Amino acid sequence: MLQISRTKPKSNLIPVTEAYNYCRTITAEYAKTFYLGTLLMPKEKRKAIWAIYAWCRNTDELVDGAKAQYTTEDTLAEWERQLESTFAGLPSEDADVALADTVKRYPMDIQPFRDMIAGQQMDLYRNRYQTFEELKLYCYRVAGTVGLMSNAVLGINQGNSGVPWEKNTQPYNPEKEAVALGIAMQLTNILRDVGEDATRGRIYLPLDDLAAFDYTEKDLLAGVNDDRWKAIMRFQIKRARAYYQQAEKGISYLIRDSHLPVWTSLMLYQGILDAIEHNNYDVFNKRAFVKKPIKIASLPIAWLRAQVL
Numbered sequence: 001m002l003q004i005s006r007t008k009p010k011s012n013l014i015p016v017t018e019a020y021n022y023c024r025t026i027t028a029e030y031a032k033t034f035y036l037g038t039l040l041m042p043k044e045k046r047k048a049i050w051a052i053y054a055w056c057r058n059t060d061e062l063v064d065g066a067k068a069q070y071t072t073e074d075t076l077a078e079w080e081r082q083l084e085s086t087f088a089g090l091p092s093e094d095a096d097v098a099l100a101d102t103v104k105r106y107p108m109d110i111q112p113f114r115d116m117i118a119g120q121q122m123d124l125y126r127n128r129y130q131t132f133e134e135l136k137l138y139c140y141r142v143a144g145t146v147g148l149m150s151n152a153v154l155g156i157n158q159g160n161s162g163v164p165w166e167k168n169t170q171p172y173n174p175e176k177e178a179v180a181l182g183i184a185m186q187l188t189n190i191l192r193d194v195g196e197d198a199t200r201g202r203i204y205l206p207l208d209d210l211a212a213f214d215y216t217e218k219d220l221l222a223g224v225n226d227d228r229w230k231a232i233m234r235f236q237i238k239r240a241r242a243y244y245q246q247a248e249k250g251i252s253y254l255i256r257d258s259h260l261p262v263w264t265s266l267m268l269y270q271g272i273l274d275a276i277e278h279n280n281y282d283v284f285n286k287r288a289f290v291k292k293p294i295k296i297a298s299l300p301i302a303w304l305r306a307q308v309l
């Protein structure tokens with residue numbers, strides 16, 4: 001994890017193969033769904049996504065993890081300097097060794113990484129969102145950015161129709177759709193974790209949305225699951241599904257070998273919304289998750305979609 005002062009000389013860093021393996025362990029431990037998605041990718045892409053995952057996870061841990069109370073603006077500024085150095089080919093810690101290799105193999109913009117740090121910074125000083133626009137910015141920063149980082153690895157389809165009228169057209173880069181998938185996933189996270197976040201005094205759902213259904217912050221913090229709450233949840237789930245739908249339209253613009261992992265991750269994550277409905281919107285006492293048989297049943301559907309869509 002983050003080393004504020006560089007205690008380990010750079011020559012002490014692990015070799016790149018071990019660094020990727022370390023990132024793989026982090027992904028497998030923290031994110032079963034994404035890990036499964038990466039197993040459906042070609043080996044090189046898979047390794048790169050593990051490196052990105054580990055960096056994102058370590059960034060999130062700075063504000064959410066066991067030592068989060070020691071994180072300040074300065075910590076994040078130092079983390080950003082460390083990121084810049086990694087992009088310049090000078091990793092400071094073991095996971096960065098893999099990321100430095102990844103950004104060399106798959107040239108990518110540093111800005112989404114910076115934006116993610118800015119998103120995590122929001123968690124330092126903010127625990128309420130008045131409007132959806134405000135929440136959307138947070139979701140872009142902590143999750144939409146991951147779509148942009150991932151696209152650089154997943155690859156854009158260069159078009160293979162070979163027809164003369166498409167000869168001079170630029171391939172479409174589905175950035176908007178990648179961001180939409182990140183936002184959809186983060187909205188899903190937020191809906192699943194309403195109860196857990198409330199115990200930490202956090203409300204991510206826009207206060208305007210609560211007010212529109214005559215439901216108060218106090219109701220939410222007390223876990224009131226009545227008709228007003230169910231209506232709010234139906235509204236939020238519909239909004240999240242609209243983002244998933246937008247994301248789906250972008251998948252065919254990615255290189256073919258990326259279709260199945262993205263369809264699989266999308267469908268499994270979206271399944272959490274179905275689980276919330278199944279739990280009768282009780283996100284206060286039950287953690288919604290996708291059961292194994294449903295996960296298994298999703299795989300052939302994802303495969304079919306990856307072939308035909």
Ligand SMILES: CC(C)=CCC/C(C)=C/CC/C(C)=C/CC/C(C)=C/[C@@H]1[C@@H](COP(=O)(O)OP(=O)(O)O)[C@]1(C)CC/C=C(\C)CC/C=C(\C)CCC=C(C)C
Binds near residue numbers: 056060147175250265
């Ligand atoms: C065209 C098109 C559709 C392309 C696909 C692009 C794509 C793969 C988009 C997906 C983007 C994605 C995986 C977003 C992750 C969203 C997420 C889960 C964000 C989490 C934020 C904070 O949440 P919170 O603190 O509330 O949650 P915890 O309780 O702490 O979990 C994050 C934790 C921010 C950090 C994000 C990650 C650790 C996830 C990074 C994931 C990857 C790099 C995997 C990408 C996977 C595949 C299969 C490509």
Ligand SMILES: [Mn+2]
Binds near residue numbers: 060061064
């Ligand atoms: Mn977190």
